[in-house]
Amino acid sequence: MNYKITELLMKLYLFAFSMISSMCLFAQVNTLSKPAIDTGELGKWPRVCEPNISPSGGYISYCIDGQPREGRTLIISDSGGFWKREYVGATWCYFSGDDRQAVFLIGDSLHFLMLGKPDKERVIEVRSIQYPSAGRGEWLAYEKKATPGQLVLFNLLEGKETYLKGLSDYMFERSGKALLLKDTLNDRTRLYYLDLNTGLMKKIWTGEPLEKASDYHFDAEGDQIVYTVKGEQGNKQKNSIWYYKRNSDSAELKLRDGDIRIDSDLQIIKNSGFSKDGHWIFFMLQQKPETLKRPGPDAAMVDIWSYRDIQLQPEQLISNKKNNIYRSVLATEGNSFIQLDKGEERLAMLPIQVTGDMVIINRPDSSGKADPIKDLSYPPSYYLMSLKNGSKKLLQKKSLAFKNFYFSPENKWLVYYDEEKRNYFSYNILTGRFLNLTGQLPARFTSDLVMGNSSSHPAVSGVAGWVRDDSSLLLYDNYDLWKIDPAGHRPGLNVTAGYGLMHHVKLRLLDNGSVYSIGDTLLFTGFNTINKYNGFFQQVLASGKQPELLTMGPYTYYKISSQNALDHSFNHGMSPIRASLANYWVVERQSATEAPNYFFTHDFKSYNPLSHLAPQTNFNWLTTELITYKQLDGTMTQGILYKPENFDPSKKYPVIFNYYEQLSHRLYEFLRPEFTRENINIPWFVSQGYLVFTPDIHYKLASLSGRTAGQWACNSIIAAAQTLASLPYVNGQRMGLQGHSFGAEETNYLITHSHLFAAAAEMAGVSDMISSYLTLAPSEDILIEDRERQRIKESGQDRLGVTLWQRPDLYLEASAVLHADRITTPLLIVHNKGDDIVQWRQGVELYLALRRLQKRAWMLQYDEETHEVLKQNNAVDYTIRVTQFFDHYLKGRLPPKWMTNGIPVRLKGLENGYEQDKSGRIP
Helix, strand or coil: CCHHHHHHHHHHHHHHHHHHHHHHHHHHCCCCCCCCCCHHHCCCCCEEEEEEECCCCCEEEEEEECCCCCCEEEEEEECCCCCEEEEECEEEEEECCCCCEEEEEECCEEEEEECCCCCCEEEEEEEEEECCCCCCCCEEEEEECCCCCEEEEEECCCCEEEEEECCCEEEECCCCCEEEEEEEECCEEEEEEEECCCCCEEEEEECCCCCEEEEEEECCCCCEEEEEEEEEECCEEEEEEEEEECCCCCCEEEEECCCCCCCCCEEEEEEEEECCCCCEEEEEEEECHHHCCCCCCCCCCCCCCCCCCCCCHHHHHHHHHHHCEEEEEEECCCCCEEECCECCEEECCCHHHCCCCEEEEEEECCCCCCECCCCCECCEEEEEEECCCCCEEEEECCCCCEEEEEECCCCCEEEEEECCCCEEEEEECCCCCEEECCCCCCCCCECCCCCCCCCCCCECCCCCEEEHHHCEEEEECCCCEEEECCCCCCCCEECCCCHHHHHCEEEEECCCCEEECCCCEEEEEEEECCCCCEEEEEEECCCCCCCEEEEEECCECECCHHHCCCCCCCCCECCCEECCCCCCEEEEEEECCEEEEEEEECCCCCCEECCCCCHHHHCCCEEEEEEEEECCCCCEEEEEEEEECCCCCCCCEEEEEECCCCCHHHCCCCCCCCCCCCCCCHHHHHHCCCEEEEECCCCCCHHHHCCCHHHHHHHHHHHHHHHHHCCCCEEEEEEEEEEECHHHHHHHHHHHHCCCCCEEEEECCCCCHHHHHCCCCCCCCCCCCCCHHHHHHHCCCCCCCCCCCCCHHHHHHHCHHHHHHHCCCCEEEECCCCCCCCCHHHHHHHHHHHHHCCCCEEEECCCCCCCCCCCHHHHHHHHHHHHHHHHHHHHCCCCEHHHHCCCCHHHCCCCCCCCECCCCCCC
16 A cells, blocks of 8 residues: 555544544543644644844844744744744845844745835845855855856945856855855866955965865864865875965965875875864875775685674674774974874864864773773773874873863863763873862762763763863862862862752853853853753852852753753753844743743843744643652652643543653653654643653662662652552553663563553563673664673663673563563563664564463564654554554553454555454453
């Protein structure tokens, strides 16, 4: 059957299904005044996006995706909301630097709108358009449809047009200082540099025939350009790196394939741009494919696996592909060249982190013992390398704990974090002196939000910023911000005066990583870990006072990763956008009952609404309640209870538990109705008359605590089920479980250790800890490191902390498949053959066990899907089936025929079995 027809039928079925559900709810609850969400709404709700504010803050623009349906509308208004225009189909908006014009595109039509005036605009049909991404609203460049090959350079402030003919491509420097132009004459590419401050244009490079220039990068100041040229010479590829500096006569050849400084088996592939200070160009070399040796025709093609192999052989194939790329560096002044990745040496930081003439490299130290927890690799030794002459100085021998390297802006200091010592250290580049920066401070700089390896101690976050002249650096503990002297001469200062810890508020700078001066006003986002409120604070640097609360409430404005327990969020919010010339801002606000919308503010205290999306008000939406409860071991935890808007406390509701580590930070995040693709879509199930509860689960290393991850899950989820079952509006006989991935592994464990639950559904979960531990990754064709299976079990999310042979009891206890005979809960398994995270056999093992034990179990497998269900028709299908499954066991509805009769393989894709089985047959 045609997939589009199938999808249409599925949607019609779900629509009818949701209407029946809605009518049933109406019959039972007289207070229902809004319809349940139907499938026509799933994935279709409009959302605000792409906000922009004019340089002086007088005008705002944003888009609404999904308004109209399947379309987009651009909104342009003044910041007070008195003047407003809407344009259907517009894709972006750019403001002039004088706040007088807005420029936007609808299809091929470029519109120039006079702001605050009666409708007055001019329209030009264009083939292409560009503007400086961080400019002052001065320049715009476009190619008219009527005159292809002719570029119009338009000054929005002066209204002046300049025409440039014969050009095939162009690119602005991000701040609007310059424009790089390209044309072709007689098969030769030519590049031009146009200085937009002076109006002078120079031809900086003319290529040979068939040479192509690409990978253009300006430096941070906009004064330098680097690009890669690819060409052929004698049937061999010859690539090169070229460099141009403002006011030079022409571009300079920096390095070409065949240069005696490059190993003969390597070639240039691309450049990565400049270091922060613009003194160095980073680029990559790659091993030439023709230099690889090929076995002879009579060679025995045998894999020889040795216990001495640091990497498994399939993983070596992947590593070989990764490791034949070598990062290298060129000086902009002079002709210095260093291959940074060479042999086993590797650059231990990102090129963008390099601020001066030093880098950190590491090299595995085989004099140590290979660490089985850390990928069977040798602990590396770390070196400080000079980019000027390539000299190296040993910093640390044989350490797996050296992390988070930061050079100070003036390059006087190197700061790093040591996971074993759980502290930050400084290293004086001039004197070579090390200093523990945080060991004596009354605060903990180790993160309390560790998802996976409970035996490691990562930092809360990186360096938050610096004070000018390298006099101090800014570091976060879990709640507050500290100013610390890298030389240790002055005691550390708690910038936020302990406010964060005192009020359970995690404070994080909005302008993270900047360089500040004493007396600067710092702007923070704050997240309260107890009541989950979010808001903004400000603080004068080094004032000694507590931060000023600007706004805080039951909303999500903006949270960064180190404030949340996990990245499993519906919406982190948006970092506020500031006008470039004034202290005006666009802020996004949302809650569980309030769709994300934009607001205008000048002080983060008063907010003027800009957008007014509220699709949830048209349907029986949901509410959230934060519940604090006692776990089985007597400790306290939290969870979110999602209830329908028309909640009736006199009614008994079925409840579904959905979980994955800690999720209570989502209390005031807005959920969008979508088809279920992994974890259940909470708005959909709440609209169908369910309660949904998402508990926090807290884990410790099994080898130290004696509890496996499954036992920690039971500690929280079973206690949550008992707590909710005691509530008068919860039907304790109709409770279900659903989890995905690690949450699915927890589901499998829970149903082998509890009979509380009437139904359970899991997608892509581990069921056999031993086979998962001793099995390679799902496919050699997918770039998954095969060793990862053992690492995840020992030191990753499973947190066993030991090998199988050190504590076989933990592995046996954690394997649901070995306890399948205890299961009484009907189980719906989803596991796809293409799963690239958890082996398909994990689902098959549990299904085969339950089938042999004649227990109620179904397994879904979607072709061409991986760890989740992504294709729309498959997501529609899964939404139907998982809803029908829970409706039968948690609401007592008739089962569908696919549950009672199954679907023979010969009818795959031809019959779906959605129809209710009225024969009385029991699944």
